[in-house]
Amino acid sequence: MSDDYAKAIPVTGPESVPYWEGAKKHQLVIQKCGKCGHHWFPPSTVCTGCGSRDINWVRSSGKGKVFSFVVFHRLYHKGWDGEVPYVVGIIELEEGARMLSNVIGIPVEDVKCDMPVEVFFEDATDTLTLPKFKPV
Amino acid sequence: MIEPSTHLRDKYAIAGAGHSRLGKVPGVSAQGLLEEAMLNALDDAGLTTRDVDGLICRGPDEIYTFHQIMGERLGIDAGFSTTLTNGGASQVMGVALAAMAIDAGMASCALVGYGRDNWSRVHANKENHMRGSGRPQQMYGMEFGPEFGYYGAIAAHGFGAQRHMHDYGTTREQFGAISLAFRKHALNNPDAVMQKPLTMEDYLNGRMIVEPFSLFDCSLQTDAAGAVIVTSAERAKDLRQKPVLIKGFGTGNNISGWFNGDNMTHTGAIQSGQTAYAMAGVGPEDIDYAQIYDCFTYMVLVQLEDYGFCKKGEGGEFVASGALDLDGALPTNTSGGQLSEAHVEGMLQVVEGVRQLQGIYGPERQVPNAEIGLVSGHGGNTVCESTLILGAA
Incomplete structure (x- = not known):
C-alpha cells in the first residue's frame, strides 16, 4: 500500500461497485442468476x-x-x-465466469493455458484492492 | 433463423478504386488523405464528386461524425451517409451497406472510404507513442483492464493466438510464414511501405512486444487512405474502368465478447463467410485469391480456417505450405497487406481485391485467371467480422 501508486486506477462503473467493495474485504464476488444458475463477469443488470x-x-x-x-x-x-515482462491472463473461475487479471508468483515462461490458479488480493492503495492470481 | 438472401448477387458493382500516398505522409490530415484516395477512385471510374450521392466513411475514431466533415470538404449532399464504428470490420461492411442503400433507393453512386494519419498522430508526441495508439483515453476500458497493465489490440489478439497454440499446436514459425508471404508480395508493390525481404531468422529474432507476438506479427503504423465507388452493375458497365461485381457479402459479430466461449479461436468469420458464400452461390473451393484482415498474423490463420480454406486447427500447416504465395493454393494479401503494405483497417484490402479483378497488374502481381476473390474485415473489440465476395464481370 502506498501513496505513490503509479499504475492505472480503475474508474468504477455503477454496476461493478459490489465487486470492488468485495475486493476491499478480500472477497471475490461475481454475479449469479437466480433463475438458471449461470455466473458471469463483467457485471451487468x-x-x-x-x-x-x-x-x-x-x-x-x-x-x-x-x-x-x-x-x-x-x-x-x-x-x-x-516490472516487464509481466503476465496478463484470462482467468476462468470454477463457477464458469472469466475475468482479466495478472498471474503472479511464477516465472513468466512457466505460465501455461489451463494451469490451475487461485485468487489473492493485492492492496494497491488505501481505497483499491486488486484480485490477482497465483498458481495453486 | 436467418434465411439466405440472393437477390443482390451481381446486382451492384465496384466501379473504381483508389488509394492515397502510403506510409509517412507528414502535413496531411486523415481527411486530406481520404480525399486523395476518393479522387483517385473517382478518376479510376471516370466520375467526379458531382456524381456521388452516397458517402460512407470512417476516420480516426475520436473525430465525431466523420462523414459530415468529409461531405463538407468534398461539397457533397447525400441520400445516404454515415460513419461506421465497427473498427476494422467497418470498411468491408461499408461496401455492403452501400449496395443495400442503393438497393433501397436511398442513393445511386456511393463513395466508401477510410483515411487515417496514424503514423503522424502516433509519432507526433511521446505520450501517444507510449500508449501505442492515437486514441483518446476515453476509448479504452476504464476498469477490468488497465489496472492489470492490459493495453492495446495486440494483447487481445495475443490471447487468441496463445489459446490456438495450446489447442492445436500452432507454432510461432507458422505465424512467421504469414509475415514472410506478405512481405514477398510487398516486394512486388512499389507503393508498399516495407521494401526489404524478410527471412524466418529475422522473424524469430524480432523484438518481443506482447508474447506470443513480436514486431513482425504486428501490422504497420501508417498514414494512408483507400476508397472505392459502389453503383449498379448496369451503370458500372458504361464507366471507364472494368466493373467488379459484388457477388455476396456477410457479417458476423461475436459481440458477446472475445473472452466468451471459444470466440477467440472460432471467430465471427464463420457466420460472416457462410452468409457471403450463400449470397454469392460459391464456396471456399471457388475462391481464387483472398485479402484477409491482418492486424496480427494470428488473425490471418484463424480466419483462413473459419472461411473454410482449411480445417479448424490446420491453419498453421496451411500457411506454412506456401498456400499464400502468388502461385500457391490461395494467393493472399497480394499487395503485402497491413503487415507489409500499409494499415488502413482493411480498406486497402478492398482496393487490392478490386484491382485483381480489374486485371491491371503485370504477371509479378496478378493472380493468374482470377475470377472470384474474397475480402475480409475484422475488428471492433476483436469480435466483428465482415466479408465481401467479388467477381469478374
Missing part, C-alpha cells in the same frame, strides 16, 4: 445466460484456471516500469 433480471452477487471460490494469457515485454504505462 441481466443474466448473460438466460436474460433473466433475477441476479445476485455471490462469493466465488477464487479457484480457476488460466484460459489464455499474454506476456507484456513492452512498457505501455509508466506504472509498470521495472
Whole structure:
C-alpha cells in the first residue's frame, strides 16, 4: 500500500461497485442468476445466460484456471516500469465466469493455458484492492 | 433463423478504386488523405464528386461524425451517409451497406472510404507513442483492464493466438510464414511501405512486444487512405474502368465478447463467410485469391480456417505450405497487406481485391485467371467480422 501508486486506477462503473467493495474485504464476488444458475463477469443488470433480471452477487471460490494469457515485454504505462515482462491472463473461475487479471508468483515462461490458479488480493492503495492470481 | 438472401448477387458493382500516398505522409490530415484516395477512385471510374450521392466513411475514431466533415470538404449532399464504428470490420461492411442503400433507393453512386494519419498522430508526441495508439483515453476500458497493465489490440489478439497454440499446436514459425508471404508480395508493390525481404531468422529474432507476438506479427503504423465507388452493375458497365461485381457479402459479430466461449479461436468469420458464400452461390473451393484482415498474423490463420480454406486447427500447416504465395493454393494479401503494405483497417484490402479483378497488374502481381476473390474485415473489440465476395464481370 502506498501513496505513490503509479499504475492505472480503475474508474468504477455503477454496476461493478459490489465487486470492488468485495475486493476491499478480500472477497471475490461475481454475479449469479437466480433463475438458471449461470455466473458471469463483467457485471451487468441481466443474466448473460438466460436474460433473466433475477441476479445476485455471490462469493466465488477464487479457484480457476488460466484460459489464455499474454506476456507484456513492452512498457505501455509508466506504472509498470521495472516490472516487464509481466503476465496478463484470462482467468476462468470454477463457477464458469472469466475475468482479466495478472498471474503472479511464477516465472513468466512457466505460465501455461489451463494451469490451475487461485485468487489473492493485492492492496494497491488505501481505497483499491486488486484480485490477482497465483498458481495453486 | 436467418434465411439466405440472393437477390443482390451481381446486382451492384465496384466501379473504381483508389488509394492515397502510403506510409509517412507528414502535413496531411486523415481527411486530406481520404480525399486523395476518393479522387483517385473517382478518376479510376471516370466520375467526379458531382456524381456521388452516397458517402460512407470512417476516420480516426475520436473525430465525431466523420462523414459530415468529409461531405463538407468534398461539397457533397447525400441520400445516404454515415460513419461506421465497427473498427476494422467497418470498411468491408461499408461496401455492403452501400449496395443495400442503393438497393433501397436511398442513393445511386456511393463513395466508401477510410483515411487515417496514424503514423503522424502516433509519432507526433511521446505520450501517444507510449500508449501505442492515437486514441483518446476515453476509448479504452476504464476498469477490468488497465489496472492489470492490459493495453492495446495486440494483447487481445495475443490471447487468441496463445489459446490456438495450446489447442492445436500452432507454432510461432507458422505465424512467421504469414509475415514472410506478405512481405514477398510487398516486394512486388512499389507503393508498399516495407521494401526489404524478410527471412524466418529475422522473424524469430524480432523484438518481443506482447508474447506470443513480436514486431513482425504486428501490422504497420501508417498514414494512408483507400476508397472505392459502389453503383449498379448496369451503370458500372458504361464507366471507364472494368466493373467488379459484388457477388455476396456477410457479417458476423461475436459481440458477446472475445473472452466468451471459444470466440477467440472460432471467430465471427464463420457466420460472416457462410452468409457471403450463400449470397454469392460459391464456396471456399471457388475462391481464387483472398485479402484477409491482418492486424496480427494470428488473425490471418484463424480466419483462413473459419472461411473454410482449411480445417479448424490446420491453419498453421496451411500457411506454412506456401498456400499464400502468388502461385500457391490461395494467393493472399497480394499487395503485402497491413503487415507489409500499409494499415488502413482493411480498406486497402478492398482496393487490392478490386484491382485483381480489374486485371491491371503485370504477371509479378496478378493472380493468374482470377475470377472470384474474397475480402475480409475484422475488428471492433476483436469480435466483428465482415466479408465481401467479388467477381469478374
